[in-house]
Amino acid sequence: MRTTACLLLALLTMTNIAHCDWNLHVAADASAGGKGSQKQPFRSLTEARDAIRAARDSGAIPTDSPVVVHIGAGTYPLDQSFELTKADSGTAESPVVYRAVQSGAAQLHGGIQLKPGDFRSVTDGEMVKRLDPSARELVRVCDLKNFPGEFQAFSDAFRGVSTGPWLYINGQPMELARWPNKDAANGGWAGFSKVIDTGLPQPDAKNESLRKPHPGSFQFENTRPSKWNIDQGVWLRGYWTHDWFDEVIRVASYDHSTKAIRLAKPHNYGIMGGTWGKAERRFHAINVFEELDAPGEWYLDRSQKKLYVYPPADFQSANIDLAVLASPMVKMSDTQYVTLEGLTLQFSFSDAMVLRNAEHVTIKNCTVANHARSGISIVGSHNEVRSCHLHNLGTSGISVNGGDRRTLTPANNRIVNNHIHDYAKFIRTYQPGVSVQGCGQIVRNNLIHDAPHNAVTYGGNEHLIERNEVHHVVMETGDSGAFYTGRDWTSRGNVLRHNYIHDLGGGDDKHINTMGIYLDDCDCGDTIEGNVFYRAGRAIMIGGGRDNPVINNLIIDCPIGLHMDARGMTWKQWNNPDYPSWRLEAKAEKFDYQHPPWSNRYPHLAKIMQDSPREPLYNPIRRNIFVDVSKQVCSFDGNVKKLLDQFEISDNLVVNTTGASEGIATAAGIQGFTNLGGVGIPFPAGFKNATRQDFQLQSDSNILKELPTFERIPMDQIGLQPDH
Template sequence: MKRPVLILVALLALTPHAFGDWNIHVAPNGSIQGDGSIQKPFQNLTQARNAIRAKRKSSEIASDEAIVVQVGPGVYRLDQSFELTAIDSGTSAAPVIYRSTQPGTAQIHGGESLQPSAFVPVTNPNALKRLSSSAQDQVRVCEVQNLNGDVPDLNDSFRAVPAGPWLFINGQPQELARWPNANADNAGWTSFTKAIDSGMPQPDATDEKLRKLHPGSFQFDDPRPASWDLSQGVWLRGYWTHDWSDEVIRVATYDQQAKVIGLAKPHSYGINNGTWGRSERRFYAVNVFEELDAPGEWYLDRKNKQLYLIPPADFSNASVVLATLQSPLVKMTDAHHIHLEGLSIQYGHSDAISIRNANHIQITNCEIANHARSAISLHGSDNIVSSCHVYNLGTSGISVKGGDRNTLTPGNNLVVNNHIHHYGKFQRTYAPGISLQGCGQIARNNCIHDAPHNAVHYGGNDHLFERNEVYRVVMETGDSGAFYSGRDWTSQGNVIRHNYIHDLGESDSTHTNTMGVYLDDCDSGDTIEGNVFYRAGRAIMIGGGRDNPVLNNLVIDCPIGIHLDSRGMTWEQWNNPKYSSWQLERKAEALNYLNPPWSDRYPWLAEIMNDSPREPLHNPMRGNVFINVSKEVCHFDAKVRKLLKKLDIQNNIVLNTPGSATTTVKATDIDGFTNWDASQKDTLPAEFNTNFSPATLFHSHSGWQKKFPSIASIPFDEIGLIPNP
């Protein structure tokens, strides 16, 4: 009775074709002569792809047959991108699937593995004398002569990714030799307050170079730069004027007597040229051989191809990878109906996955980590990125663009249930965890945390952000928000609802310039509904925009609840042709906003020029609950307060729990807000106490929903990551 079963198993092992699907096998110990069977697997993904192409060309594989490339455990090193095009596509009924046989164990790498034993003590006397006496016995050096071609130098200035390669140990990016040293929170800054030359154009200067944007200089009293060999290159990463614009610039000169550092390239906003926020400016030095003094710090002698390192603890058995591949590990162009499942895609000095003009691509349950640029850059429609673990990235996490804004056709791309964290290592600002552009994308049930700047950045139309958890973002920057969009009347129809935004970067004692949701510079047409803001700075900020409903949100322990200002009425930039990034009306005209489908979908926008366009009108604020707000529930400027009768403000509640600070807003200040205070504590449910938090509220069963029906429907337990099916 068992013999037929044994024969069937043997047949399945001998042929990739079974039950209408093709199963093609890949393993690291495969052979270049492999045939894709279990016994003779292919050696890599490229072999498998080429075999599929050949079998389709010969009609051995029919167009209605699904293909599963079974990728076995192990490391698959790439020295060029794995590329898929239209000829590699599947169909809706028969997709092409690249699947790890054991999720997370098929590792696609774009780097060189180095042996810990290859790192030996430094004997070069010239190198030793540049190191501190305490570091000389700790530093090890490894010859990396096998790196292809010349190793490029760092540019004199850069905002994003430095020239590669980059070093990773035990799956973590290491720190390029720097001063001051970083700590666990990636702090470690020094600062200055006096610019000698901001570098901004000086129209009356006799020197022609000074009449243009030029390299600036600043006074730095600490004598530390005197120990650096500038001829070997020293770079400074700084927030030179604004806390939302970082740049790395090489040091050109150092006057030890005057204590002045001169930079090699100009910064577009100048050096300490005025900002909202901190008066002092922050920077740290990088790529400084003399500062190689802490475990995990490294330095690459690019000319001689020698890698210096102070090894971390337990280095003898460490995994050491030098990420070298300068192109995406996976590229898809004009492809469709392809799935990547359970793969680990790591160690590259570009994007991990680049997808262009593609549809019905699915990336599921993949680990995407340790790349100099983004995890996924996707352009197309009807694609899904789900249940992926995305971390340790030089720029952004997942960037999606699709649909047609002219016709308001949705892209229907879905970013769902992804865990995204520790990104923005190189580009510290405007490199978000999730970016949605175009028309009609969805980001749902993602968890985004630990980053210097935005969690979500978006532009375009009709995007939906729901049930996402966001925390420990905007940790390093100011005048920035966890969710951010700005400077566009046409960015209409976006909905931010039922998200939990909490524990954001701290504002300083003078300014609260960290925001939960930030609609900047007259951005209009978005709905902020049913979100929970907890310890989120200035929870909701509307910078002069219109048609932004703020409905049924819960704000707890935030310095400022909601901000609305009149910058459209007071700033010269408003709709001004002199400022190319503003020109609000011209942007709308470019999309033919006075005619269908725009005038049908957004009739209020079609009427904007006839409806006091500079005023921040039609921002209804209804049903919001503000608990323990410490500075201002409503930060409205004087012109906004004169417009209060034009604003729809109703049924908002301001509450202090026992033992909390007293809020500054009273019921008589702004109609539509009812203030409760600690004297009414007997009327409050028991969970409203000095240890109050969103969890105690939503997990209680005391009937608080009857007191606050506007926020009772927030599905708090459904926010954030969900178990994989």
């Protein structure tokens, strides 16, 4: 009876919707003029979306009926964004679902697909001469004269992401011709230690141009730049002053006699302007045709539209993609109750998905890879990204914002069970695997690894960040943390619980400037509870803030267990209007922090200006276990040590499992810490299987006998979980 009624309605309204269960079908190899049926599918998601709109307008599909778009395996080229608006929304009872028939096999593709046969030997004599002799017979060139439009030139300075396109071979980003090569000594970086002109303003300079920021210069002893064609453009990606801020700047000139490199644009921190970390600065050159000398490197002659590549192995059977789409692959605005499931989004020179004012949108089991910018960016509430795989991204993985901080109304967006790795390929710093802002987001059971800088950055209120596994991040930067937030009294109520943070990079014997959890510059109001830190630098760093409980954490084989300082008492920036990002009280006033709901939720904040605001008070340290910490269990500055009698510190253990006389620190003289084991007296920890990094304490553990109130950390529930 229902079937007859559906067919009759479709005929009467003259729609193209042939399937009465409101199922539509899309196939990559479909013929033109499809009707959305299984036998006559549409050719694109856009056709399916437009058909749904038309059918709803005509009444063939009631607005309260669920719709499922079944997307067949294959490649779906995009030359513009696939957009969904309020008109494309579903309801709680009747969502709209775009689902791959075979998970991962339906690919939205934002690039040009090239063939190995499109590449020929280089025959232009002048170009051959510019190549290294070892590469002349190997480099291949592809003529892109049929590419519509022009390839824009690089700007003189930029943060990581150049103008497009980008080359991918067999699903991996290739390396723009560079020196030193990526696999060279020092990680592919060249160092310098002599600055000629920082580029910072010189107020007393006779030359007026030097009184304001100007391009800096430095001396580089290696003569390698002498082989580069500076006039055709050479860019240097460098950590010019700070190890947490990278920038790409064009070379303006190179003096062969003095070995001076002058940059084309000023760097806002100056060249070697002073930093906490290594004195030597570093850079590598990119987009240098003369350095096209290693498998996987490429170069685009933008004016001649010629693409050069040093072929990697198996090039003759390779899949070659040139990412050119310059807009997000998927855009949603004011969209509700829509699900994207099982899709693969690859090869754009933009973001993969951008959702604004979205509600109840679910992105599930999708693969997001090979984009010049971010993976998934969401602003809205009650959205979920679940069990997705994101990798090879130029900037961040997933960013989420929503809720109302003023009223402390949570957004309840959920970032759950995602595998995020190899991101921040282009912009190397402050492009995390997950970025959280707003109020009331949940970040749970994600696996995040292999990145130059942060894994998770956050700000705002009442976020729950739990059961995530993070490793091999902060791999080329310093003064940074796997989990990072900072410089805000109002970023409160956030809970970092039951995360496993291990095997971080960065730092050296002199500068241990990699942190597991980093509460920077007087950040306040975060709970650090039940986390496991293993080989994680300074495991926990509290940089001058207050109201940060450190409870029931397990710190293993880290050089420094807990750092706490009182920078608010000594730094001139503290709450200083001359430093806009430091205006801590002004930030709080924006939220009327002395009145409800803020005064009720954060009573210490409400009275902070009358309560020694520069002191790092109310940071309880309880039930933490420090195992084989090598340098300092607690790194407290002088002012913190003077305030220790005002702190709540109790029931913390310091364990020497080996009985070693050197390389194992104690917490001698610090209240609330008990040392177990010592020189020649090992104290077995009682982990379930430390060699496999299962640091669950067994029920008969000696540590639990000493500290029976220590609460179980659910190691088996951390990281990726089966998605049922």
